[in-house]
Amino acid sequence: MSTPAGRPVTLADVARRAGTSTAVVSYVMNDGPRPVAPATRERVLAAAAELGYRPNRIARALRSRVTGVVGLVLADALNPYFGALARHVERALAGHGRLMLIGNADYSAERQRHLVERFLAAQVDGLVITAADADDDVAAMARTAGVPAAYLHNGPAAGQTPVVAADNEHAVEEAVAHLRAHGHRDVAFLAGPRDTGPVGRRRQVWRAATGDGGTLLRSGYSRAEADALIRRLAATGDVPRALVAATDEQAIGVLSGACAAGLPVPGRVAVVSLDGSPDSAHTAPALTVTGQPLETMARQAVDLLFTPSASPAAPRAPLIRRRSCGCEEPR
Structure with a gap:
C-alpha cells in the first residue's frame, strides 16, 4: 500500500502513527536487536497494519546478507512427480520461514547450471536441486559461494553435497515380487532412453531381481512416447504380460497405448509403476505403484x-x- 501522495509507506510513517521512533519500529519489524515493551510492540504492529506497511526485503537482505529465499531447481516442472516434490519443498521451507523460487531445468544440464548461477547471483539462502544431470555437480558452485545446498531425488554419487535419493532398490524389488505373486514369471522393465540417474539404478536392480526372466524396453519419459511404444509392440504381438514402468509418466502412457490397442489392463498386461505421483491414483485402471515418500524426502x-x-x-x-x-x- 502507498501513502496518499503515492509513495511507499516507510518506517518513519509507521513511527509517526505509533507515536514512537523509527528505531523502535525497526526493532519490532526485525525482532531485535533490542527488546521492545509488549504494549509498544502491539502499537507498532497495529500502525503498520493500518498503513499497509510491508518490510523492504531487498534492503533487509543488504543489511543482514540473508534474503529469506531458497532456490529450487526442478528437473522437469511439467512432470507431476516433480510438481509434487516442489509443493512439499515449499511447505517445508515455510516451516523455516523461507520463501521458494523455482527454476525449470527441463532435463537440460546446461540450463540446470545456468539456473544455479542465477540463483546464487540473487543471493539465495540455500539451494535444493532435483538434478537433471547427476554427472555435473552444480552444487559445487554453491559450496564455493558458501551457500548450503542439497540434492533431492537424484545427485552425483561422488559429490560432497548431501543427496536425499528416491527409494530405487526396495521399490523395484517390491514391484517385481508383487507381479510374480500374481503368477507372472517374466517381468519386463520400461526404462528411459539411457541408463542414467535413478532410472538407471532401477534398471540394474530389476535385472538383478529377474536375471534373464524379463524384457528390457525403452522410451522417453513421456506419456506420448510410452503410448507409441506399446502400440508398436501390440502390432507385432510383443507386448509383455507384466511390466514395471520406471516412471509414472511412462506407466500412464502404457495404459493409454494398451487401451488404444484393445489390450485389457491387467487382463493382458499387468503394470506396476515406481513413482507414486498424485496422478497415479486417477488413471483407468488406477496404477499400482511404489509410492515414493515425497513429503519425507x-x-x-x-x-x-x-x-x-x-x-x-x-x-x-x-x-x-x-x-x-x-x-x-x-473399498
Whole structure:
C-alpha cells in the first residue's frame, strides 16, 4: 500500500502513527536487536497494519546478507512427480520461514547450471536441486559461494553435497515380487532412453531381481512416447504380460497405448509403476505403484540446508495396491 501522495509507506510513517521512533519500529519489524515493551510492540504492529506497511526485503537482505529465499531447481516442472516434490519443498521451507523460487531445468544440464548461477547471483539462502544431470555437480558452485545446498531425488554419487535419493532398490524389488505373486514369471522393465540417474539404478536392480526372466524396453519419459511404444509392440504381438514402468509418466502412457490397442489392463498386461505421483491414483485402471515418500524426502532435503550435520534415514517407498496389477482396490 502507498501513502496518499503515492509513495511507499516507510518506517518513519509507521513511527509517526505509533507515536514512537523509527528505531523502535525497526526493532519490532526485525525482532531485535533490542527488546521492545509488549504494549509498544502491539502499537507498532497495529500502525503498520493500518498503513499497509510491508518490510523492504531487498534492503533487509543488504543489511543482514540473508534474503529469506531458497532456490529450487526442478528437473522437469511439467512432470507431476516433480510438481509434487516442489509443493512439499515449499511447505517445508515455510516451516523455516523461507520463501521458494523455482527454476525449470527441463532435463537440460546446461540450463540446470545456468539456473544455479542465477540463483546464487540473487543471493539465495540455500539451494535444493532435483538434478537433471547427476554427472555435473552444480552444487559445487554453491559450496564455493558458501551457500548450503542439497540434492533431492537424484545427485552425483561422488559429490560432497548431501543427496536425499528416491527409494530405487526396495521399490523395484517390491514391484517385481508383487507381479510374480500374481503368477507372472517374466517381468519386463520400461526404462528411459539411457541408463542414467535413478532410472538407471532401477534398471540394474530389476535385472538383478529377474536375471534373464524379463524384457528390457525403452522410451522417453513421456506419456506420448510410452503410448507409441506399446502400440508398436501390440502390432507385432510383443507386448509383455507384466511390466514395471520406471516412471509414472511412462506407466500412464502404457495404459493409454494398451487401451488404444484393445489390450485389457491387467487382463493382458499387468503394470506396476515406481513413482507414486498424485496422478497415479486417477488413471483407468488406477496404477499400482511404489509410492515414493515425497513429503519425507522434501523435508529431509530442506532440513539439511539448516542442519548440515543431519543424517536422514533412507526413505522407503511402500507398495500401494490398485487395479493395474490385478489386485482388487480396497473399498
